[in-house]
């Protein structure tokens with residue numbers, strides 16, 4: 079089945095106009111970022127750039143500072159020094175919901191989606207794009223009903239794109255583990271991000287699920303032309319889909335470059351990989367192992383299409399600050415990232 083985001087309803091507010099199109103994707107630039115927790119230096123003068131429309135991986139041993147970096151980029155933690163810029167915007171001191179409104183969405187390492195249907199969770203991702211207020215929604219005024227329908231259609235397209243179409247109206251609690259990880263990613267995509275932060279998207283998956291997810295992540299980049307920053311311990315996956323890799327150890331950058339250079343870098347091998355990736359055996363938690371079917375990720379013939387859309391409603395009313403931190407940050411509900419910055 080092919081689903082074209084621009085061919086929903088004639089009044090589809092989510093479809094770009096003839097000359098419109100999603101704004102160009104900005105680069106993410108991390109400059110001299112330092113984060114200290116009391117005496118502990120979690121990030122130490124870190125700099126790297128995620129070029130527009132690419133998959134950039136952030137890797138390193140446990141405790142290297144990867145999640146801290148994600149938390150600063152998404153506004154959960156404050157930097158001690160340094161800056162995070164996204165195009166012309168300085169994200170360094172913005173709250174999570176403001177960063178989300180600039181088109182930055184993230185997923186979380188631990189699965190946090192246990193309530194509601196797939197559709198319910200995806201509609202949560204549409205929240206920041208919704209203009210109707212609480213009263214208008216409660217009264218089910220015609221324009222709010224139309225708006226809700228358009229958002230639901232777009233959420234269904236995204237679900238189809240991620241292979242979740244048949245589960246759209248099912249409770250997430252009954253889904254297989256891999257599908258629940260996909261719902262988490264679909265929720266983030268429902269925010270129509272231009273930069274997607276993926277925190278260990280295949281953690282806990284079995285090899286077949288991981289391979290399918292690698293292909294999906296590559297299709298997201300290629301179809302939506304968005305940038306993806308990914309933290310992942312599965313080196314086989316990273317080597318297959320990432321254009322560039324930044325390697326951290328004890329909060330410091332120890333290597334930065336294309337995956338083929340990184341996997342043979344003696345400093346990276348000694349600090350993290352242990353052995354060159356191509357020589358490792360694949361395993362259930364492959365870690366340093368190359369995936370058996372490494373190489374360019376093929377586009378499955380039956381995969382539905384998805385195009386990037388603006389996603390904002392056309393009404394000229396006030397642009398309410400509707401994106402709650404919880405919508406962009408489910409950890410607020412779970413305490414996943416509730417570690418206080420000391």
Ligand SMILES: Nc1ncnc2c1ncn2[C@@H]1O[C@H](COP(=O)(O)OP(=O)(O)OP(=O)(O)O)[C@@H](O)[C@H]1O
Pocket residue numbers: 115118119120138139140141142143144145146147417418419420
């Ligand atoms: N809120 C906090 N308070 C104190 N120390 C923290 C906090 N958050 C992280 N740290 C510490 O900062 C260091 C980096 O942690 P971080 O979680 O960023 O590493 P990581 O590379 O993501 O590790 P993993 O791969 O295990 O998820 C660790 O020593 C960790 O204990």
